[in-house]
Amino acid sequence: MTERWYETDSYTTDFDATVLSAEQADGVTKVVLNGTFFFPEEGGQSQDRGTLGGFPVTDVQIKDGVIVHIVACPTRVGETAADSMQEKTTACAIHAGETIHGTVDWDFRFKNMQMHSAEHIFSGLVFRLYGFANVGFHLSENSATMDYNGVLTEEDVTRLEMLANRTIIENHPIRAWYPSEEELKTLSYRSKKALTGPIRLVEVQDVDLCACCVPHVRSTGEIGCMKILSRENYKGGVRLHYIGGFRAIEHYGAALKLIGDAGQRLSVKPDGIVSAIEKLILDNKELNYRLVEAERATVDSKIRDTYSAAPSENFLLFLPGDGAILRYAADTAEQYCTGTCALFAGDDERGYRYLLENPNGSVTELQALLKTELAARGGGTEHSVSGRVTATEEDISTLLNRLGFR
Ligand SMILES: [Zn+2]
Structure with a gap:
């Protein structure tokens, strides 16, 4: 079992760990450490990025409690004079037993934390106000979706989005912990599936309590903002595409640029784009x-x-x-x-x-x-x-x- 240090501390990104094993296969090295701050692909969220011993970590997977870091680690050819005599002598640059330095890509990790904590707030509100459960979640760099097992109208979504942003601005503390069996019995929490073994809970104070294995921000204010991008019918309920935190700000910048470019092409101000396009369509029909x-x-x-x-x-x-x-x-x-x-x-x-x-x-x-x-x-x-x-x-x-x- 790898100790999941990211579970109790989402903010440390530089760390030293002991290499338990380093196996070479298919041109990469699979490294297992005694503990790690790298979050593996889990719970619908893509894995952390970063470096281990200075080499890029291209993937992080968890299986039976063991976290495997896939490292793009070149094999060293002939470091010593004796080695260089044998052309094919190769050795992995990472060795079992050594202490290795890891660095998690903080920019990517923090943006994922913002996005994931935003989802908990939204899903908590959906459950409290409509009684629908979050039955699907996906988060990668370019897209994020939340699925609910009931229909939310456009108006419902607008209302929930406003309440979620109110929760963000009110700066509620967020904490993650493993409650004792006795404590767990007294708590009512959301969970996507029936869980066995120790359960990690994530609480957004006064808003939500949910079983979750993923790193979160310390308080809702760190999310900054959340925006629902689109809504579609999905398996009898709805799927919402959303964005939050720094990614929302980047998205807003990209959208403004798009609008600006369109306005420039049409030689109108942004608020004149729609009527300019309508005129183009009419002109085109007339010409045809x-x-x-x-x-x-x-x-x-x-x-x-x-x-x-x-x-x-x-x-x-x-x-x-x-x-x-x-x-x-x-x-x-x-x-x-x-x-x-x-x-x-x-x-x-x-x-x-x-x-x-x-x-x-x-x-x-x-x-x-x-x-x-x-x-x-x-x-x-x-x-x-x-x-x-x-x-x-x-x-x-x-x-x-x-x-x-x-
Ligand atoms: Zn979660």
Whole structure:
């Protein structure tokens, strides 16, 4: 068992410990100490970062009470002259029995403490005011979520957020301890699961009492602030994304920058961004409408001109664009054409989308021919087929002209 020094002292980050074992495996060293201030990944919270013997600690895991520090510790090659004679002699830089110095990344740890203590306040309030339990918790550097087994409305969340921040500002003391069995019997506390063995309790005075294994701040004032970012329905209850402490301040800075950048791009002050975007959307709709009108006018005149120059039973026409106009063009062409309309939209480089239509006859044979001769792909009904073909206008024209299309 590793002594969990962080449980009684969340604030010490520099410490000396005895190495109980140091095993090399898969390019890293797994170090077990007699005690540690490194919090392992546990209780939904990511593990501490820092260094051990000057080497980066990349992971900290707990199993059966033993805390394993995964250290990116290079093996030393040939330190002595004798060693260097043997090319492959390697030795771990950390040895069992030695005293080693550990340093926990305080910035990262303190931000996690702020976030976790904020969660206890919020969950305590949810339990007291609504009777819902906190059934899920996740905390990593970039996201934090709290799950509750009942539905909290937008208004509930706003109310709880205000009360949580009031609790923060009132600066309630927070303490963590292992109560005796007798004391534990007299206490009513929250817990995510049924616990066995000694139970560590964390109390936010006058607000919450909860079983927890994680380091906390000394008093709620150290959290600074807490903000719910979003709310979603989750497994019959709600999941809330939240932020607090220094991370909330960083988040606020990033949000302000985003708003500032958007305002600059739109040449408006922040409070004018929404109306500027609404105007852009409207302008865009208007432009699209005009574009469609212009395309249709072009198609109308092209069909009219082509047909009056060379009236034909079967009609072939090439149009620019991505094919969005094909349906409209087919309806227009039907006024002139008594047989089959074959319409192609696109260009030689990207290929063509096409529409074959004959309200009074079949286009099946023509489609089969396009497939065999030009490897076209598509389908539809006896009277109407749409598809795509990778061929040049010349190849398509040659084939269809042969069949009497003009
Ligand atoms: Zn906790």
